[in-house]
Amino acid sequence: MNFLQEIKLIQGGMGVYISNWRLAKAVAMEKPGITAGTVSGTALDVVHVRLLQLGDPGGHLRRAFAAFDSLFGVDIGKKICDRYFIEGGKAPGERFKYGPPQTARAKDGTRAFSKPTGDAASITFTLEEELMELLIACGFAEVWLAKEGHPGKIFINFLKKVELPLIFTMYGAMLAGVDGIVVGAGNPYGLPAIRSSLAEHAPVSHDISMLYSEMGETFHLSFDPREIAEGKLAQEPLKRPAFLAIVSLENLVGALAQGPSEPPDGFIIEHHTAGGHNAAPQGPLKKDELGQPVYSELDEPDLAAIRQEGLPFWLAGGYGSRDGLQRALQAGAAGVQSGSIFALAEESGMSPAYRTAIFKELRKGSSDAELVQTSLFSPTGFPFKVAQLEGTLSEEEVYTDRRRLCDLGFLRQRGFNKPGADGLRRVFQRCPAEPVEDYISKRGMPFNTEGKRCLCNGLLATVGLGQAGTQPGELSEEPAIITLGNHLDGVRKLSRQGQAVYYARTAVEEILGEG
Numbered sequence: 148m149n150f151l152q153e154i155k156l157i158q159g160g161m162g163v164y165i166s167n168w169r170l171a172k173a174v175a176m177e178k179p180g181i182t183a184g185t186v187s188g189t190a191l192d193v194v195h196v197r198l199l200q201l202g203d204p205g206g207h208l209r210r211a212f213a214a215f216d217s218l219f220g221v222d223i224g225k226k227i228c229d230r231y232f233i234e235g236g237k238a239p240g241e242r243f244k245y246g247p248p249q250t251a252r253a254k255d256g257t258r259a260f261s262k263p264t265g266d267a268a269s270i271t272f273t274l275e276e277e278l279m280e281l282l283i284a285c286g287f288a289e290v291w292l293a294k295e296g297h298p299g300k301i302f303i304n305f306l307k308k309v310e311l312p313l314i315f316t317m318y319g320a321m322l323a324g325v326d327g328i329v330v331g332a333g334n335p336y337g338l339p340a341i342r343s344s345l346a347e348h349a350p351v352s353h354d355i356s357m358l359y360s361e362m363g364e365t366f367h368l369s370f371d372p373r374e375i376a377e378g379k380l381a382q383e384p385l386k387r388p389a390f391l392a393i394v395s396l397e398n399l400v401g402a403l404a405q406g407p408s409e410p411p412d413g414f415i416i417e418h419h420t421a422g423g424h425n426a427a428p429q430g431p432l433k434k435d436e437l438g439q440p441v442y443s444e445l446d447e448p449d450l451a452a453i454r455q456e457g458l459p460f461w462l463a464g465g466y467g468s469r470d471g472l473q474r475a476l477q478a479g480a481a482g483v484q485s486g487s488i489f490a491l492a493e494e495s496g497m498s499p500a501y502r503t504a505i506f507k508e509l510r511k512g513s514s515d516a517e518l519v520q521t522s523l524f525s526p527t528g529f530p531f532k533v534a535q536l537e538g539t540l541s542e543e544e545v546y547t548d549r550r551r552l553c554d555l556g557f558l559r560q561r562g563f564n565k566p567g568a569d570g571l572r573r574v575f576q577r578c579p580a581e582p583v584e585d586y587i588s589k590r591g592m593p594f595n596t597e598g599k600r601c602l603c604n605g606l607l608a609t610v611g612l613g614q615a616g617t618q619p620g621e622l623s624e625e626p627a628i629i630t631l632g633n634h635l636d637g638v639r640k641l642s643r644q645g646q647a648v649y650y651a652r653t654a655v656e657e658i659l660g661e662g
Contacts, residue, residue: 150180150300150326150389151327151389151412151413151459151481152459152481153180153181154180154181154182154183154300154461154481154482155181155182155472155481155482155483155659156174156178156181156182156183156472156482156483156484156485156655156658156659157182157183157185157302157329157391157415157461157482157483157484157485158170158171158174158182158183158184158185158484158485158486158489158651159185159304159421159422159463159484159485159486159487159489159490160185160186160187160188160302160303160304160305160329161187161304161422161423161486161489161490161630162187162189162423162490162496162606162609162610162630163187163189163190163193163194163603163606163607163609163610163612164187164190164191164194164496164607164610164612165187165490165495165496165497165609165610166185166186166187166304166486166489166490166495166496167186167187167289167494167495167496167610168186168207168289168290168292168293169494169496170184170489170492170494170495170496170651171184171185171186171293171301171302172184172292172293172294172295172297172299172301173492173494173650173651173652174299174489174651174654174655175293175294175297175299175300175301176297176299177299177651177652177655177656178299178655178659179297179298179299179300180299180300181659182299182300182655182659183299183300183301183302183326183327184293184299184300184301184302185301185302185303185304185327185329186289186290186293186301186302186303186304187303187304188286188289188303188304188305188312188313188316188317188320189304189305189306189309189557189606190309190312190555190557190603190606190607191282191285191286191289191312191316192246192278192281192282192285192312192316193246193555193603193607193612194285194607194610194612195208195227195281195285195288195289196227196231196243196244196245196246196281197243197607197612198612199227199228199231199232199233200231200232200233200236200237200243200244201233201236201237201612202232202233202234202235202236202237203232207292208228208288208292209224209228209232211224211287211288211289211291211292212224212225212227212228212284212288213225214291215284215287215288215291215322219322219376219379219380219382220379221376221379221380223280223283223284223376224284224288226280227280227281227284231244231246240615240616241615241616242614242615242616242617243612243614243615245554246278246281247275247277247278247281248278248556249278249311249312249555249556249557249559250274250275250311250556250576251272251273251274251311251355251368251561252272252273252274252275253270253271253272253273254271254272254273254369255271257270258573259567259569259571259572259573260563260571260572260573260574261570261571261572262361262566262572263361263363263364268361268363268364268365269364269365269366269367270364270365270366270367271352271366271367271368271369272355272366272367272368272369273368273369273370274311274315274368276375278315279315279370279375280375280376282312282315282316282319283315283316283318283319283322283375283380284319285316285319286303286315286316286317286318286319286320286321286322286323287319287320287322287323288319288323289303289320290303290319290320290323290324290325291323294323294324294325300326300327301325301326301327302325302326302327302328302329302388302389302391303316303317303320303325303327303328303329304329304330304331305317305328305329305330305331306330306331306332306333306424307330307331307332307333307334307335307338308332308333308424308527308529308558309332309557309558310353310355310356310368311355311368312557313330313338313353314341314345314351314353314368314370315370317341317342317345318345318370318372320388321342321345321346321385321386321388322380322385324385324386325388326386326388326389327388327389327390327391328342328388328389328390328391329391329392329393329415330390330391330392330393331392331393331394331415331417331424332393332424332527332529334399334403335390335392335403335411336402336403336406336408337353337354337408338353338390339390339408339409339410339411339412340408340409341353342387342388342390343387343409345372345385346384346385346386346387346388347384347385348372348373348380348381348382348384348385349372350369350370350371350372350373351369351370351371352367352368352369352370353367353368353369353370354366354367354368355367355368355561356560356561357561357562357563357574358560358561358562358563358590359562359563359564359590360562360563389412389413390411390412390413391411391412391413391414391415391461392411392413392414392415393414393415393417393463394414394415394416394417395416395417395418395419395425395426395446395448396426396429396446396448396449397448397449397450397452397453400414400416400452400453400456400460401452401456404456404457404458405456410458411458412458412459413458413459413460413461413481414453414458414459414460414461415460415461415462415463415484416448416450416453416460416461416462416463416480417463417464417484418448418462418463418464418465419442419446419464419521419530420464420465420632420633420634421463421464421465421486421532421632421633422486422487422490422519422532422630422631422632423486423531423532423630424525424527424529424530424531425521425529425530425531425532426446426529426530427440427528427529427530428440428441428442428443428445428446428530429443429445429446430443430445437520438522438523439520439521439522439530440521440523440530450478450479450480454479459480459481460479460480460481461475461480461481461482461483461484462474462475462478462480462483462484463483463484463485463486464632464633464634465632465633465634466483466484466485467483467485467486467487467488467632467634467637467654467658468636468637468657468658469657469658469659469660471483471485471658472658472659472660483658485637485654485658486632487631487632487634487635487637487638488637488638488641488654488657488658489651489654490631491505491506491631491638491642491649492649492650492651492653492654493648493649493650493651494650494651496610497609497610497629498609498610498611498627501536501539501609501627501629502648504536504537505518505534505536505629505631505638505645506642506645506646506648507645508536508645509635509638509639509642509644509645510644510645510646515633515634515635516633517535518534518535518631518635519532519533519534519535519631519632519633519635520532520533520535520541521533521633522541522598523598524540524598524599524600524602524628525558525599525600525602526558526578526579526580526599526600526601526602527558531602531630532630532631532632532633533628533629533630534629534630534631536629538626538627539605539626539627539628539629540600540605540626540627540628541628541629545626546598546600548619549601549618549625549626550617550618550619551580551581551582551583551601552581552582552601552604552617553578553580553581553582553585553601553603554604554614554617555603555604555607556576556578556603557603558578558580558602558603559576559577559578560576560577560578561574561575561576562574562575562577562589562590563575564589564590565590575589575590576589577589577590577591578601579591579595579596579599580596580599580600580601580602581596583596600628601625602628604617604625605625605626605627605628606627606628606630607625608624608625608626608627608628609627609628609629613625613626613627637654637657637658640657641653641654641657
């Protein structure tokens with residue numbers, strides 16, 4: 148992974164399709180070998196299914212799926228296009244067709260489980276074949292498009308909390324030659340080793356969480372690449388991409404670097420001022436007058452301790468500027484990761500209407516603290532940065548008027564119901580953002596649902612892919628939720644306080660000091 152030491156700027160893998168292939172490609176092409184573009188791996192299956200139903204603007208996805216089929220001698224991409232593509236796009240207001248649901252099943256077909264007696268029990272889950280194929284093909288397509296026609300480096304970003312799609316989308320990205328895998332929002336222990344096994348098309352098993360389990364029980368999601376498409380994907384060994392873990396403090400850096408499993412190749416040290424999900428404050432939760440979590444010196448990383456591990460690291464959260472890069476380099480970092488400045492570039496997947504709304508707030512003179520606040524809206528329990536924009540889920544009225552539902556389920560928790568009359572336990576899936584009565588019926592406590600927003604639907608709406616017809620009112624679409632970091636100095640400068648659009652190239656020049 149010698150190339151890592153040369154990377155000075157990693158563009159953040161933001162949201163759902165904010166960091167799309169166009170943005171990642173634009174960044175990677177600017178300074179090949181110095182910059183790395185990153186695509187978001189979150190909910191790619193839903194994104195691609197919906198883009199196909201919008202008519203696949205530009206024909207890029209169909210081209211990528213055709214390349215997948217041609218390269219491996221399969222018809223997976225064709226089946227996906229046949230199933231979801233709509234010539235000319237669906238009618239306005241018509242609902243998107245859903246892809247296969249994000250659910251796991253026991254590999255042996257078991258639907259109800261007894262309690263273990265004596266020896267610890269290990270239960271293996273898998274996904275339906277249609278979902279596995281879709282995830283692999285989408286991971287391939289997004290990276291293939293981002294890498295097409297240039298020698299620059301392309302990474303893919305995942306949320307550890309979104310457990311079920313991860314290893315399958317990762318494999319698809321590796322089939323396309325992805326250069327790096329980035330994982331945050333949870334402890335990625337074990338994933339670097341899975342990355343290495345997938346490079347050899349070897350079977351892998353990924354630990355997944357299960358609420359209300361018994362002492363000694365373990366749960367795994369298994370995947371054997373040789374069982375997909377009659378083994379046609381498992382040909383020559385794949386390039387082993389770099390693996391970067393997103394962490395906030397030195398203790399997890401040490402645990403991952405020195406643990407018994409294969410360590411990451413480097414770290415992104417993300418400050419709590421970064422956009423999206425943040426680590427919770429250390430110690431008892433305290434809130435300010437706006438209800439935001441209060442951070443302290445305990446939440447500042449010990450960079451000296453991180454340097455001692457001897458692995459490259461990049462600093463994120465307020466480092467997206469020339470000064471930020473210099474501060475990072477002086478602290479011993481290899482460079483920086485920056486998100487917000489790219490989230491508002493023209494190549495970003497963010498709907499132009501929301502970019503315009505943010506620029507309008509900048510022109511009005513809204514401060515960073517007024518425009519972006521740290522919320523406890525996320526069903527994950529992690530603090531989550533939210534841009535305060537009219538008509539979005541940042542507004543309490545929009546939140547309360549929205550009919551609660553969980554129709555996508557990327558952030559669902561899995562667990563066991565209490566044993567039935569037959570003494571067997573059955574698996575449930577629940578989300579704190581679903582209807583309250585549904586959550587309670589699955590052993591949930593009502594207070595855990597308070598204020599929780601549906602990030603799945605909200606983030607898809609942010610990129611113009613919100614579901615229609617799920618909310619009260621004729622042709623009503625899902626409301627958006629927009630996330631940005633606390634430091635918008637670079638955005639203000641490049642947009643001239645919201646008066647002008649700018650491109651990824653300008654953002655790269657601003658950070659690298661070449662403009």
